[in-house]
Amino acid sequence: MEMAAPQVLMIVGALLFGIGVIGFLTRRNMIVMFLSTEIMFQGVLTNLVGMGLLRGDLNGQALGIFVLVIAAVEAGLGLAIVVMLYRRRGTLDADGWRTMRG
């Protein structure tokens, strides 16, 4: 590969991250919100691989592995929490959880 491929990966990463952010902000279904954060993590991952390509070492990919780990951790925990919330309210609507404010 020549120099420019990393840039492509970074741009893809940035776009994925942005789309993830938008998804997190707009979709009210908690599962989809969660998928959106995973998309954000995808963006980080792509970015990291691009950076690693640029630097020519494996540090970026190493960090990428741990990004995967964190994603798995949060997914596991998040699903448990979503199940708990669903049991309480019977809905996956994130907007339902807004009794405390002000």
Place this chain on the structure above:
Amino acid sequence: MLALVPMIELLLPEIVLLTGATVILLTGVSKTLSRSATLLAMLAIFGALIATYRHNNQELLATAAASVEALNPGFFANYVRMIVLAVGLLIVFANRHVPEEGERAEFVALTLYSLAGVMLVALANNLILLFLALELVSVPTYILIGLSRRDIEAQEATAKYFFLGAFAAAITLYGFSFLYGATGHLRLFGADSISAWFIDGGSTALANDGMFLLGVLLSIGGLAFKLAAAPFHFYVADVYQGAAATVTGMLGFVPKFAGMVAAIHIVGLTQWNLSGPVFWGLWVLAAATMTVGNTLAFMQYNVKRMLAYSSVAHSGYMLMALLIGPGQDGSGSAMRNGLAAILFYMAVYGIANLGAFCTLAWFRKPGRDDAYQSAELLEDLSGTGRTHRWAALALALCVLALMGFPLTGGFLGKLYIFGSVFASIGDQPQHATALVVLVAIGALNAAVGAAYYLRIIASCYWDAPRDGRVAPTPCSALQAVWVVCGMLVPVLFFFPGTLARNAVSAAHDSQMKVAAGNAELVARADETAGAVDIEKPTARSATPLKSARASD
């Protein structure tokens, strides 16, 4: 190769703590065993404290640290460990009554995991470990909130904290990836590290390199979630309100300390050479955080929410000192060294905050189905000065400390923070006006803060007691915690010496870490240039920072 023995040596306090936590998890299998969870936790914490104490031996550290690049041991880490363990002990005791019978083992173990996370944040010397440690701090707290109470508010708090936490974690991680991309290193300090890259690229690199800046800003942004700093503060009141009061006391300290330590690492990557845009970014962040926190707290009628927003304001004060960094001479006293001021402030704040929430938890509302529903509204506290005079006194002392009133440790904390900013006005003439304005904003905020803190004391002492509003929680551990906090608050005013001295040497140590990396770098540059000069390295090791700056 893998240097196992020095690694264990360096990580001994964390290993002790994590082992303790895992053992406690195992006791969860039996009901009788799980009763001893608090005792075991205490043992683990004491074990970790002893191991930390062993670490004050510099030679041992130096030999071990040379072979483990991923860690950053020293006084800084030890100070963080000591404070976290000491406050952690109080947290474990304070939460003794919170978990339900079957959940005690998990609850205590998760608390210990979280404490270990903070210690690892201070130790981490690469971005991977730093990020994992930050996650280790926050993941248990998500669960603790959910476990602490059964009612709908606790679940709402869990949901908000978890989703927004994951969101902020992604932002932090994105920032880390840019730090890596811009510099090509994951290591924070030392040779072949991001901070060395910064020195190598010259101090102008910051202004020129948008990507490095992006990395720093996104990381700080993500960490601002843990700090509850300005644009990331929204969740604070809801989450604090939803959690059980003693868990809130923990939330006010543990993630915030972790975030602060991580922010010190991240901003430290710029060698505290904040001449450029990062200065303004942090300036805005600090000013906004103080103002937002105090004005929102001013509006509150619910004490938990008030203290929540006030914790935002405290982050603002600390960010103000973060702006100063270690000051010009990098040593001396907490009156000149912003980092030392932060470290001192954090300890005092942690104790006062925990004490305040513990007294709130002790004032239990009777007649609620939820056994651990603490007093929340100002009117719940009315007249407690007469009906529960010692608890009200402890609450008043802790609140006065948060206010920064003389005769409490909080006064010295604020004095150090403001003093360090004042001291640096002379050192940074190009930012003099900005710093003066910042101090003025801080002073105004402190005045607003005094107004709402006094409302808490006023309702304790000036309002008439109401029938059947509060009853003490039958938990002697909780009582012991607020007694200890209430006593520590004035003690820290009269005897701040040890703590302040340790804070100063910790700050100095973190500074030396940066400087050591620089010296190494310079030495290597000399080597490659073939310059064999015996005088130079000794001169540098004496004042490494200055020489590194001069070499730019």
Place this chain on the structure above:
Amino acid sequence: METLRSTAIWIPLLPLIGSLLVGAIGLRWLKDRSHWLVIGGVALALVAVLSVVSTVVGEAGRAHNVDAVAANEGIELAHTSEHDSKLSESFTIYKWMNMGAGSWLDVSFRVDQLTSVMLLVVVPIGFLIVCYSVGYMRDHHGHPERGYERFFAFLGLFLFSMTVLVLAGNFLVLFVGWELVGLSSFLLIGFYYQKPEAAKAARKAFIVNRVGDFGFALGIWLIYLTFGTLDYQTVFDSVSLAMRFDGDNYAAIVPQLQGLLGTERVPDVTAASALVLQVQDRITWIALLLFCGAMGKSAQLPLHVWLPDAMEGPTPVSALIHAATMVTAGVYLVARCSVIFAASPVAMWFVGSIGAATALFAATIALTQYDMKRILAYSTLSQLGYMFLALGVGAFDSAVFHLYTHAFFKACLFLGAGSVMHAMDGVIDVTKFGGLKKDLPITYRTFLISSLALAGVPLLSAFWSKDEIIHAALAGNMPLLGWIGLLTALLTAFYTFRMVAMAFWGPKMLPAGVEHAHESGRWMTVPLMILAVGAVFAGYVGVHFKSGGFLGFLEPHGTFHHFLEPVFAGAKVVLAAAPIAHEGHALMYWSSAIAFLGITNAWYFYTKRPTIPGAIALASGPIYPLFKNKYYVDEIYDAIFVQPLRKLGRFFFGSDRYGINSLLFVIGNLPRVLGFGLRTGQQGAMQGYALGMILGLVALLWFVLQG
């Protein structure tokens, strides 16, 4: 020194421990036995004081011997304060706060001769008064008053604060003690907080003291700015060095100057002179600002208004705090900083003038009052004026001597007044009763002895000290002050015996509702007797015995003064004043005559011809009402400060009600306005929060990356 250090710490600590214990468990468990803890604490502190003082005396004697040996061997010592450098050292209790590279603000104590004298005043009298309070704070049936345990907790707190003030080794600790005595005074004046006058008096005392303390704090700040330290001895050494500087001794002094003035390089003569001039300028300001604090605490002329009102507190409090100990803190401060004051002629002149003016002014007011405690309060003002007069003319040792004798007889007088008040069921107006001589024998005798002492009758304590002050003033460069002193002495004798005559002599008269007067119990009379003995004999420590004619075998300037000599040696060097010759036996005759004149006049006017005072009052035209109404000072304050401010306020309020007022409203409510704005962001939805986070982050990124 180590024993001194370890003992000295316990002097403030023991009363504090007693006080805290009483505060903690008094209400629930101790109840009417609360006094024991405080009495025990103060008694132990008294033992500690005695041990400390004996150590100091021994140390001072040793230093004196060394001095004598050195003199014999012809070794010249640079100046006197270096002889006993051990005593003038402060010892650090602990390091308090880090103030910059390597420098700490310490909590440090200093135990020297002056401290010993002050301790000997504060703690024994404090002990007696705590004992007296046990009897006083009960009704006739021995039931304690409401807030009994609170009273003793506050007394313990006061003794803690006062000993901290006295023992302080640097200005910071002094200031802490200063504020703490202010606080405990506030609490004790307002002890009967249900009474509106008491609450008002407490507030007044607090506010007036704030004015003085503000100046005091500024002075301390200026000291820190000028000398870079707050330690007593370092500051005093710096001042005396700066004052001795001239072009000739430049070479000798410059190494010391270097450290003092914080200059890194050795300055040349002109630069050093400029620096020294600057320091000398500042010394005057420092002295005046410090004196501000002294004026507030010791109730000197413009700031005196709080002290008479402070008599609303319980009588033991008036005796302890507002006569014997706390109000003398100002005198102690000036004596302690004698070097600083001596270095500034302006400050000395100011101190002396204020003192003399207060002495005369207060004595004239005392002539016309009818409330026993108020008469004594004005008398206290007047005597404090004497002390400042002495300080102003450079007779520092005489001022401390008078402080010491005054404490005994004034405490005794106040306690006697308290005893009368106790017997009269709270009535203290001398027009309402009289002829109590028979009914209250012990109170009468002790009161009479102390009155004689106050009036300056020969051979009693105040005779020696007052005489010394007047002598020093007459011999100094402001003889007018001496004449004022003499006049005041006459007035003092007169108003004292006016009070004695009206209360104890003449036909018996009791206020309505009091069947017959009871002498007070043992708790009260024993302290009275001890203090009366002190009033007689306390003066003899300052007297030098030698052979001669009548009164000639006694001469002022005795052991007491020799003991204190090292403390004021530095000031004497700076003042370059010759020691005042005490040969004026003639003055002793004169002052004795004046005392007797005043006493006989009072006796004649108020017991033999009771119509005369009224006639004089009528004949004197406007003068009597002037005295009676305390020179209208309160009214003048009201007219000058309060009323115009009120009018101005009304003016602004009237004219700019809708301009400035609404503006102020907006500013005052800015946090609330801002809060309402920000609160709309807190809508509770997590995605809304996330949106806010991202918008904030984007704004930050744009601000930093583009700006």
Place this chain on the structure above:
Amino acid sequence: MIENLVYIVYAVTALGAVALFVGLPRGDKPQRNGLLFICMALAAGVSYFMFDAMLGSVGGKVPLIVLSLLSIGGALRMVTHPQPVYSALYFIMVILATTAILVLCGAEFLGFALAMVYAGAILVTYVFVLMLSQQSTLHSDAFTQGFDYDREAREPFWAVAAGSLLAATVGAVIVERDWGGIETVAVEGGDNTVALGRILMTQYAISVELAAVLLMVAMIGAIAVARKHIPQAEDLTPRRPLGAAGREAKPY
């Protein structure tokens, strides 16, 4: 080339933003599919041009570009699709496309791990939970009417503005950076998997251990949270009116 790229990045994000804004579910309002389609096509075209320009004369660049477009398009559709199950499927598409990109760029181990962890494990769980939650349509409370929340986007304008601004800022920084002299280097150490394993087990050994602890904590947490006895459907109407927590009385 470089200076124009910034504007191209801006254009791509702007077009993508419009497409997202139009494409987000709007409840019962009809979706403007025509506009959506035009924007998508334009965005895809411009991005193709952009990537092509970035890659310059690199051989075999078409698969990379196509995969990138696929992953971005999949992400867009995932975010906009009104039915969560389809969102999950589109998420799989993003994962697979990213995996392919990673493998293409030499990060084989990471790519396969990604596919396994996400497509294999996490997603199955998601779908499982989704199915579980969609089976019961009976629940409905004061805040939601049935499942309207999937068909109604929240704050579409501000969210799209914030997200696209973030992406545009970051993209601009990426494109504008002067990479001065740093060349793309082939990763040394031969086999990617072996090399990565070695670095993980030496340099980042502590992190691996910590990751294990973290996974255990998450597992324990998930169990504890799931086990927690929670009163079901205890009160579907809130105990206090909305916003009561902060406003029960005046702050004074």
